[in-house]
Amino acid sequence: xxxxxxxxxxxxxxxxxxxxxxxxxxxxxxxxxxxxxxxxxxxxxxxxxxxxxxxxxxxxxxxxxxxxxxxxxxxxxxxxxxxxxxxxxxxxxxxxxxxxxxxxxxxxxxxxxxxxxxxxxxxxxxxxxxxxxxxxxxxxxxxxxxxxxxxxxxxxxxxxxxxxxxxxxxxxxxxxxxxxxxxxxxxxxxxxxxxxxxxxxxxxxxxxxxxxxxxxxxxxxxxxxxxxxxxxxxxxxxxxxxxxxxxxxxxxxxxxxxxxxxxxxxxxxxxxxxxxxxxxxxxxxxxxxxxxxxxxxxxxxxxxxxxxxxxxxxxxxxxxxxxxxxxxxxxxxxxxxxxxxxxxxxxxxxxxxxxxxxxxxxxxxxxxxxxxxxxxxxxxxxxxxxxxxxx
Amino acid sequence: xxxxxxxxxxxxxxxxxxxxxxxxxxxxxxxxxxxxxxxxxxxxxxxxxxxxxxxxxxxxxxxxxxxxxxxxxxxxxxxxxxxxxxxxxxxxxxxxx
Numbered sequence: 001x002x003x004x005x006x007x008x009x010x011x012x013x014x015x016x017x018x019x020x021x022x023x024x025x026x027x028x029x030x031x032x033x034x035x036x037x038x039x040x041x042x043x044x045x046x047x048x049x050x051x052x053x054x055x056x057x058x059x060x061x062x063x064x065x066x067x068x069x070x071x072x073x074x075x076x077x078x079x080x081x082x083x084x085x086x087x088x089x090x091x092x093x094x095x096x097x098x099x100x101x102x103x104x105x106x107x108x109x110x111x112x113x114x115x116x117x118x119x120x121x122x123x124x125x126x127x128x129x130x131x132x133x134x135x136x137x138x139x140x141x142x143x144x145x146x147x148x149x150x151x152x153x154x155x156x157x158x159x160x161x162x163x164x165x166x167x168x169x170x171x172x173x174x175x176x177x178x179x180x181x182x183x184x185x186x187x188x189x190x191x192x193x194x195x196x197x198x199x200x201x202x203x204x205x206x207x208x209x210x211x212x213x214x215x216x217x218x219x220x221x222x223x224x225x226x227x228x229x230x231x232x233x234x235x236x237x238x239x240x241x242x243x244x245x246x247x248x249x250x251x252x253x254x255x256x257x258x259x260x261x262x263x264x265x266x267x268x269x270x271x272x273x274x275x276x277x278x279x280x281x282x283x284x285x286x287x288x289x290x291x292x293x294x295x296x297x298x299x300x301x302x303x304x305x306x307x308x309x310x311x312x313x314x315x316x317x318x319x320x321x322x323x324x325x326x327x328x329x330x331x332x333x334x335x336x337x338x339x340x341x342x343x344x345x346x347x348x349x350x351x352x353x354x355x356x357x358x359x360x361x362x363x364x365x366x367x368x369x370x371x372x373x374x375x376x377x378x379x380x381x382x383x384x385x386x387x388x389x390x391x
Numbered sequence: 392x393x394x395x396x397x398x399x400x401x402x403x404x405x406x407x408x409x410x411x412x413x414x415x416x417x418x419x420x421x422x423x424x425x426x427x428x429x430x431x432x433x434x435x436x437x438x439x440x441x442x443x444x445x446x447x448x449x450x451x452x453x454x455x456x457x458x459x460x461x462x463x464x465x466x467x468x469x470x471x472x473x474x475x476x477x478x479x480x481x482x483x484x485x486x487x488x
Binding site for chain 2: 006008011016017018020021065067068093095097117118120
């Protein structure tokens with residue numbers, strides 16, 4: 001305390017010995033086919049980690065003192081061993097927050113979940129009305145989600161999350177989402193639409209407009225810590241005051257993704273070989289990947305602001321989201337495609353869209369419904385959300 | 392992440408405190424990360440000394456005693472009092488009866 005330590009954000013940018021928390025997609029299998037699914041989920045990958053391999057990962061997370069994992073998919077609850085793995089994790093001091101479209105949340109499951117302190121649930125919903133939601137997540141998905149929420153509420157589960165990916169079509173429904181969360185004794189969580197996975201195909205038509213983005217920022221400022229964001233809107237800090245949270249990109253530094261086949265990526269929105277750090281099946285397991293992968297070591301070195309260095313907002317937004325830049329074909333050391341100063345839009349206009357990297361791999365159902373394609377998953381958690389500062 | 396001092400609850404340095412049984416502490420080079428499994432909140436301690444204080448709370452009759460045992464100088468106590476008040480406000484630590 002007598003010397004001036006590095007600010008915490010800078011400490012985090014240099015990386016920690018273990019992630020603060022991580023996202024773990026347990027399966028690419030999903031009953032839905034959301035148009036913006038960040039992991040292009042649908043079909044199960046036959047190389048999926050076995051139950052024993054998953055337990056070994058949990059053992060490692062316990063040793064590394066990773067407090068909790070954000071489990072997603074795919075639809076994680078369709079794995080036959082899902083509840084067994086949840087129990088194994090919580091028995092080993094690894095808390096679980098899982099994202100689901102609600103398909104398996106029966107009254108009995110809801111009662112069981114309500115009885116556990118160590119399990120949190122996020123129901124994915126991308127419209128406050130069936131019309132808006134089902135256009136993105138598929139016909140019937142609104143009713144499924146609402147039924148799951150009702151079961152959780154009836155079982156006495158307080159504070160489960162309603163997780164919404166913000167789009168051009170639902171951003172005007174923010175007050176309705178908030179009212180819905182209040183009605184279910186739940187908490188609203190909104191996150192940013194990224195051009196990741198199948199999201200790359202629909203990003204142009206679904207991402208919020210510049211005007212909507214400003215209104216979204218103002219709404220978030222007005223609601224403060226009552227609405228969770230997974231820290232996903234830190235690129236909006238360029239408007240002025242930072243939003244609650246740490247406002248940094250934690251990819252490979254304090255967060256990462258483990259995918260269903262054990263591949264470790266820098267973040268849930270960066271499923272591409274350029275951001276692949278290793279696999280938990282390799283010698284040394286997850287800990288070795290986390291601590292020694294070349295990719296992560298690079299991410300933990302000070303990053304250049306590049307074209308953004310001379311911008312007055314750079315200290316606030318830090319250039320925005322790496323994955324959003326990558327999958328729209330923008331340089332990683334330049335502005336975010338949704339840069340609040342408009343620099344990203346200008347860069348996009350100059351980009352040759354044919355050269356934009358394709359998300360990989362694709363597990364989409366081979367036959368998507370024609371009228372509406374569907375599922376998105378909630379996955380995506382920046383582990384830094386909800387971090388409170390004790391000094 | 393600025394904290395409004397006027398909104399912090401008062402913290403009594405002269406009563407007995409302890410880390411909540413639902414909280415895990417992970418040592419870090421900057422101090423420690425805390426996670427409360429009940430509230431599902433993360434917090435962090437920005438110095439190793441503060442971590443020693445927090446981990447020692449349960450072994451001392453007063454929070455002041457835990458601070459002094461950890462090597463906190465008397466003139467630094469107000470800062471630690473403020474940090475402990477924040478932790479009490481988020482239920483990371485609680486009063487022992």
